[in-house]
Amino acid sequence: MTGTPARPYEDGPAPFTADDYAARMRRAAETAAEAGLDGLLIAPGPDLVWLTGYRPVETERLTLLVLQAGHDPVLVVPTLEAPDVAEAVGAPALTLRDWTDGQDPYETAGSLLGSTGRYGISDNAWALHLLGLRERLPDTEHTALTRALPMLRAVKDGAELDRLAAAGAAVDAAYEEIQKVAFGGRREREVAADLADLLRQFGHEQIDFTIVASGPNGANPHHEASDRVIERGDMVVLDFGGLKHGYGSDTSRTVHVGEPTDEERRVHDLVREAQEAGFQAVRPGAACQDVDRAARAVIADAGFGAYFIHRTGHGIGVTTHEPPYMIEGEEQPLVPGMCFSVEPGIYLPGRFGVRIEDIVTVTEDGGRRLNNTPREMAVVD
Numbered sequence: 001m002t003g004t005p006a007r008p009y010e011d012g013p014a015p016f017t018a019d020d021y022a023a024r025m026r027r028a029a030e031t032a033a034e035a036g037l038d039g040l041l042i043a044p045g046p047d048l049v050w051l052t053g054y055r056p057v058e059t060e061r062l063t064l065l066v067l068q069a070g071h072d073p074v075l076v077v078p079t080l081e082a083p084d085v086a087e088a089v090g091a092p093a094l095t096l097r098d099w100t101d102g103q104d105p106y107e108t109a110g111s112l113l114g115s116t117g118r119y120g121i122s123d124n125a126w127a128l129h130l131l132g133l134r135e136r137l138p139d140t141e142h143t144a145l146t147r148a149l150p151m152l153r154a155v156k157d158g159a160e161l162d163r164l165a166a167a168g169a170a171v172d173a174a175y176e177e178i179q180k181v182a183f184g185g186r187r188e189r190e191v192a193a194d195l196a197d198l199l200r201q202f203g204h205e206q207i208d209f210t211i212v213a214s215g216p217n218g219a220n221p222h223h224e225a226s227d228r229v230i231e232r233g234d235m236v237v238l239d240f241g242g243l244k245h246g247y248g249s250d251t252s253r254t255v256h257v258g259e260p261t262d263e264e265r266r267v268h269d270l271v272r273e274a275q276e277a278g279f280q281a282v283r284p285g286a287a288c289q290d291v292d293r294a295a296r297a298v299i300a301d302a303g304f305g306a307y308f309i310h311r312t313g314h315g316i317g318v319t320t321h322e323p324p325y326m327i328e329g330e331e332q333p334l335v336p337g338m339c340f341s342v343e344p345g346i347y348l349p350g351r352f353g354v355r356i357e358d359i360v361t362v363t364e365d366g367g368r369r370l371n372n373t374p375r376e377m378a379v380v381d
Contacts, residue, residue: 012203012245013159013162013163013166013245014159015089016053016089016159017089018089018090018091018092018093020159021051021052021053021089021090021093022073022090022092022093024050024051025051025052025065025067025073025090025093028040028051028067028149028152029067029068029069029070029071029073030069031149031152032067032068032069032120032148032149033069035120035148035149036118037118037119037120037143037148037149038068038113038114038117038118038119039066039067039068039069039113039117039119039120040065040066040067040068040119040120040121040145040149041064041065041066041109041119041120041121041122041125041133041142042064042065042066042067042121042122042145043063043064043065043121043122043124043125043126043129044056044057044058044063044124045058045122045123045124046124046153046317046318046319046322047122047145047152047153048063048065048122049246049318050153050317050318051065051067051090052065052073052075052088052089052090052091052093052094053088053089053090053091054075054084054085054088054090054091055088056077056081056084056085057081060126060128061078061081061101061105062076062078062099062105062106062109062129062132063075063076063077063078063081064076064109064129065094066109066112066113068112072095073093073094073095074094074095074096074097074112075094075095075096075097076097076098076099076105076108076109076112077096077097077098077099078098078099078100078101078105079098079099079100079101080100080101082096082098097109097112104136105132106129106132106133106135106136107136109133109136110133110136110137113137113140114137114140115137115139115140116139116140117140117141118140118141118142118143119140119141119142119143120142120143120144120145120148120149121142121143121144121145122145123144123145123146130142146322146323150323150324150332151323151324151332151335153317153318153322153323154315154317154322154323154324154335154338155335155336155337155338156317156337156338156339156361157337160247160317161337161339161361163244163245163246163247164247164248164249164316164317164339164359164361164370165370166203166244166245166247167204167241167243167244167245167247167248167249167370168249168251168359168370168371168372169370170199170202170203170204170244170249171199171202171204171240171241171249171250171251171371172251172371172372172373173198173202174195174198174199174201174202174240175238175251175253175373176373177198178191178194178195178198178238179255179378179380181194182381183214183230183234183236183255183257183380183381184230184231184232184234184257184258184380184381185229185230185231186229186230187226187227187228187229187230188212188213188214188217188225188226188227188228188230189212189225189226189227191212191225191230191236192210192211192212192225192240193210195210195212195238195240196210196240199240199241199242199249202244203244203245204242204243204244204249205242205243205244205245205246206242206243207240207242208241208242208243208248208250208320209239209240209241209242209320210225210240211223211224211225211237211238211239211240211252212225212230212236212237212238213225213236213237213239213353214228214230214231214234214235214236214237214257215228215230215231215234215235215236215351215352216349216350216351216352218235218236218237218254218347218352218353218354219347219348219349219350219351219352219353220347220353221309221310221345221347221353221355223237230257231257232257232258233257233258234256234257234352235254235255235256235260235264235268235352235353235354236254236255236256236257236380237252237254237345237353237354237355238252238253238254238255239251239252239355239357241320242320243318243320246318247316247317247318248316248317248318248319248320248359249320249359250316250320250341250357250359251357251358251359251371251373252343252345252355252356252357253356253357253373253375253378254268254271254353254354254355254356254377255377255378255379255380256377256378256379256380257379257380257381258379258381259379260377260379264352264377265377267304267346267348267352267354268354268377270298270299270302270304270346271299271344271345271346271354271355271356272356272375272376273298274295274296274298274299274308274344275295275342275343275344275356275357275358275375276375277294277295277297277298278291278292278294278295278312278313278326278342278344279342279358279360279367279369280294281293281294281295282334282342282360282362282366282367283334283362283365283366283367284333284334284335284336284362284363284364284365285333285334286333286334287330287331287332287333287334288324288325288326288327288330288331288332288333288334288340289326289327289328289329289330289331291312291313291326291334291340291342292311292312292313292326292327292328292330293328295312295342295344296308296312296328296344298344299344299346304346307346307347307348308344308345308346308347309345309347310345311325311326311327312326312327312342312343312344313325313326313340313341313342313343313360314326314340314341315338315339315340316339316340316341316359317339324338324340325340326340326341326342334362335362336362336363336364337361337362338361338362339359339360339361339362339370340359340360341357341358341359341360342357342358342360343355343356343357343358344356356375357371358370358371358372358375359371
C-alpha cells in the first residue's frame, strides 16, 4: 500500500464511568419492568459490555448478569474469573455471586430468580445456558432481548454519538486513502488487506469486514474478498467497518477502475439518488419503514426494483449490526439519537453491483450523516 494517512489518530474520548454503567443497568431493569418482564438475563457479548464495561472470554462456564427492577444488579461469574470483573469500569455497581467448578451454576443463578416469571435473555446466550436455566426453573419463560426490548441500545446519548462520529470520520479517512492505491491488476484480497490496515491506522481496534467486490462479484452484497484479479473496466463495491473506541463504523462506496460506461454511470447515479431519498426521509416520528420505502421507490420506479435485494439499513452502536432495521413492516418510530445505515443498492447478476452507504443519526429536526465522503462515483487506477 502506498500513501500515508491524511489525518492522525486523535486522542480518545473520556471513558465511561461506573456511574454511567450503573445508570444503564438501572434504566434497563426499569424498561424491562415496564415491558412486563420480571427481569433481564445478560450473557457475555455486546449487551454485557454496554451495561457493565465487562468483556469476559466466552466459554462454556456460565457468566450471567441478572437485572431486576428494585434489586441491585448481580453478576454470576466463575470464581476463577472473579478477579477480572474487578477491573471492569462498571464493577462498583455490581454484586458478585461466584460459583466454582463442580457446583451447579444454574442453581446459583436460579436462586436469584422467581420460580415463575418471564425474562428477557441476550440473543447470543448459549443454548447450553438457556436450557440449564429452564431445567432449574421449568415454570419460567424466556424471550429474546431484542424481541422484547428492541430499542434498549438504539437511542444513543451524547458520549455515544461522539464515538460513532469519530468512527465515521476514521472510516471516511480510510476511504480517502484507499483511492490512492492501485486497484487494477491486484487481487481483491490485497485491496481488502489495505483497507484493514488503514482502519487500524485511523484508530480501529477491531475490523469487522472489508468487502472488496469487483466486476460480477459486486452483484453479491456480502461477497468475501477473493483471489479474483481486479480488471480495468470493473465496478468495485467497497464496504468496510469495525469498532473504534468500542463503537461501530460502516460505509460503502462504489468505485470504477478506469472510465465507466454510460450504463454504469446511470445505475450508480440511480443508487445515489435512492440513498439521498432515504436520508431525506429521516426525521423524528417517521417509521423505520419510511426510510426503506423512500429509497426503494426510486429504484423501483426506474425498473430495477427486483435488483435491490436487501433492507435499506440496520442500526449500529457497540456492534456494527443491531436494531433498528430500515425495512418494510418495521413501524418503530424514529427518535433523536438513533443511529443506522442508509444503504440502497442495485445488483445485476453476472455483471456488477452498486451500493452507497452512510451512517445517519436522527436529530431533533431531521438527520445527520456520520459519513461525509463524496457519493459520486470515484474513478481509480
